[in-house]
Amino acid sequence: MPEQRNKKAPGRSRGTTVIETLHYLWILTPNQIAYGTERRTFLCYTINSTDQSVDLRDRRMIHSADKCSDQKSTRERILEAALDIFSSKGYHDARLDDIVEVAHISKGSIYFYFPNKERLFLALVDQFADLIERRATEAIERQPRAGIDRVRAAIMAVIETFGKYRRPAKILLVQAVGLGAPFEKKRLEVTDRFAALIKRHLDEAITVGEIQPIDTAVVAHAWMGAIYNLVIRWVMTGDPPAERIPPTLVPLLLRSVNYPVEEKQGNAV
């Protein structure tokens, strides 16, 4: 009898109820915000990347600053257990009861921190997408010269991060696929962000004259497909061991845009 579902998405500018008394605010990454009140800090991953707006009524990811150090917060425990279960069973076969059991919390707690199963899953996707983008960005910033060096650094960082975090990688690349519109939207968003990063630096390489003009959009998506596919195989079967992927893959990619690679790439990485 949910006669009155909460005012349903009330045109962002007509909120009627006090949500929070806000004291400070961090923009951690382009789609992650933390804001704080006198006593607590709230996290919020849900910036709509299209129109860059945030409706605070969406946030439930409260992070209590009070007892942060002594033991893992409930929210962290949930995320960790969810990572565990979702990555091994997939979205649909994962039951909330599984997560409850692993996290040693109550079912209600999940719904205190996340509005529903879908959003819990998407929080994991977001978390990992943010991590990877940060790693790639940092790797790029470490390269003094614009151009192919940066492209290579970014790719290496991405592969390395995938290699290091097998379970989140599985979630992003496998378990988030084929789940229907809302999930697909998020996946496209994440994927497009990476592709845009690569494209940007490929364009720089063209400007600098390191490689010849080419349709960098298609190249970026092709490269990502190549990377993803090898990572997926590794994640699912362990077959081409993580450390053996870059030595073959990176020169392959660079050659594909006619960038000359010296053929003694044994330690080229």
Added chain:
Amino acid sequence: MPEQRNKKAPGRSRGTTVIETLHYLWILTPNQIAYGTERRTFLCYTINSTDQSVDLRDRRMIHSADKCSDQKSTRERILEAALDIFSSKGYHDARLDDIVEVAHISKGSIYFYFPNKERLFLALVDQFADLIERRATEAIERQPRAGIDRVRAAIMAVIETFGKYRRPAKILLVQAVGLGAPFEKKRLEVTDRFAALIKRHLDEAITVGEIQPIDTAVVAHAWMGAIYNLVIRWVMTGDPPAERIPPTLVPLLLRSVNYPVEEKQGNAV
């Protein structure tokens, strides 16, 4: 990062340092923010690009829009909010969280003042039943002569009170119905008190000789049903406007016990 040691758990809306009640938030560009409250939207260009943090207390455009100086007691605030929510959503669809939100108190506070949801609801019913009985009694006492005059005064007082307090009326006449034994008991009790009042004075009227003997118990309940039904319709649909009910209803009731009503009742009320 935020290490705001709290000054002692201040009720969120009555602290002395409320900076802003924030409702929504846009990240327009990496160093430009807009945020809004119920009434206005603010812009903010000065995100510190290094650590990406913003202390809103440093901002110029912060505007304390509401002073929150409700000095009402917590118990009163709860009852008021409960009246609001229960009357509009009904008992089962009303969540304590709704009341908490409207009352600006904590969920625990409700349980400090009331043992449970049921008793909070019944407190409202009692409150209103007392009010109505008081009004009826006062109206009766203002009538010098025993008999029909008093009956009429009581009925008028009841209708008038219902008309004045639409939300409590809705709670008593609509939302308290069909909730099961404990609620039904209370409702019968309240209803029977009114019926007894009317019966008593009808009996007086018979004694005095104003009307002929009749089964006053049935009459009392029939009258109450008539009154209730019209009030309910008015409360739910607003249809027979409150002021138009008495002129037709009161003569109708009186005639039903063979009390002669002069037929020029345009303003007979």
Added chain:
Amino acid sequence: MPEQRNKKAPGRSRGTTVIETLHYLWILTPNQIAYGTERRTFLCYTINSTDQSVDLRDRRMIHSADKCSDQKSTRERILEAALDIFSSKGYHDARLDDIVEVAHISKGSIYFYFPNKERLFLALVDQFADLIERRATEAIERQPRAGIDRVRAAIMAVIETFGKYRRPAKILLVQAVGLGAPFEKKRLEVTDRFAALIKRHLDEAITVGEIQPIDTAVVAHAWMGAIYNLVIRWVMTGDPPAERIPPTLVPLLLRSVNYPVEEKQGNAV
């Protein structure tokens, strides 16, 4: 993940899927339809009384003509059990498991015949409202003369039907109250239909000259309130026994519109 909720209420004129091959059609009452295919008959209570339209996608109340005589159909068993449970426990306290247990069917069967708990409940309300209206109409048709005779016959029929069917009466008059908008809508609809019936024949009585002009709309609602209230008391407490209500109530109502009642109504019923 209900990514694609079934096309949501598709503007009545753009259905895309074949619902049923229809062969014949009965209009049983103003809001009840039966239609049939080669093999089966379907019932449908859900004519929207406002715009008089029916979307067949709404119907689930299938009545199989195949095995009608030998044993009660599953649908009937469900309705009977639901009547039992809803009338004694009320809507919210009634669990589907209760109904399952009483009806000796599986929980899935309920959802085969009714889209959800709400609609199962409303089917009972509809069923009884239809019955009562039919009884009243028949009683009226048995009266040769227009006017008060018909009014009295209708009222008697209504009271008598309430008296005969205590559980449905409880559902309509008690359990359906205070359940929120969709239920309230139905209740108002039913109530208004009765009130309109009474009003129509009161107006006739005025035309015929049996009673003097009066605001018949208010009278109709007042009368219904009186009737309902006494019936409710009887249903809930058994107190004024059903058979003793009419002898006092009917003359009371008639007198209230100045219709002379001979005062020897001992066996007037």
Added chain:
Amino acid sequence: MPEQRNKKAPGRSRGTTVIETLHYLWILTPNQIAYGTERRTFLCYTINSTDQSVDLRDRRMIHSADKCSDQKSTRERILEAALDIFSSKGYHDARLDDIVEVAHISKGSIYFYFPNKERLFLALVDQFADLIERRATEAIERQPRAGIDRVRAAIMAVIETFGKYRRPAKILLVQAVGLGAPFEKKRLEVTDRFAALIKRHLDEAITVGEIQPIDTAVVAHAWMGAIYNLVIRWVMTGDPPAERIPPTLVPLLLRSVNYPVEEKQGNAV
């Protein structure tokens, strides 16, 4: 009332006496009805007011709109509908009822032809995998010379087939991902078959001396990833139009193994 003895359980849509497929219905006045099919709306003034029944066979305006002369076999109809539903909703959001509705068959029929939902889905995957492999093999066989020509022909054939069959492509590349072990097994199997095909002919090209030695296993998987990712994007968003993918992608892949591509692909991008 309806006593239509049935002539032997005829599949609803292939009986010989389909009168009308009815979608919606208005009761305009007590003796006026409008009803509609997918294509048209009919009016009907002649409800028999006595027994309130309407036999549509007596109506003039009945119009048999569809003949339902699909002579496709039940199994084919199921597979077609399954392709439709699975590709648009994904495995989990697809209900067998959806497929039943689209295929115009009974739920039991599905279980006559397929042991369960999973195997029905996998049948589609198999069907398409076979098709694609056949196309690739045929393309290869049309090339007289071993080596890169054959590799290129195979890739072109695969891309072309994906482009031609968007829905099966979506099933294989998107909807079959992340469904758990049994599905993953099939997917790996299919994918590995393609990869092996490419690898085999790349090895030939090395033998022939067209390209230099390289880890062809990694290359094959990288290429497949590139192809898949662009196809997926096209399938999901339509963005890089199917016909524009090969001109950029094929040279890219060939260059990646140091096969010289003449740089005059004019409108390639």
Added chain:
DNA sequence: AATGAATGAGGTTTCATTCAT
């Protein structure tokens, strides 16, 4: 007096699968 994170029993609803006809 006040807080709000945590709980968990219990509800409704879904839907793949079966089987008598």
Added chain:
DNA sequence: TATGAATGAAACCTCATTCAT
């Protein structure tokens, strides 16, 4: 071959209530 009513396990989610602080 075909049907579709019936099944029931299992899933997600709600929300009144508690209690350490």
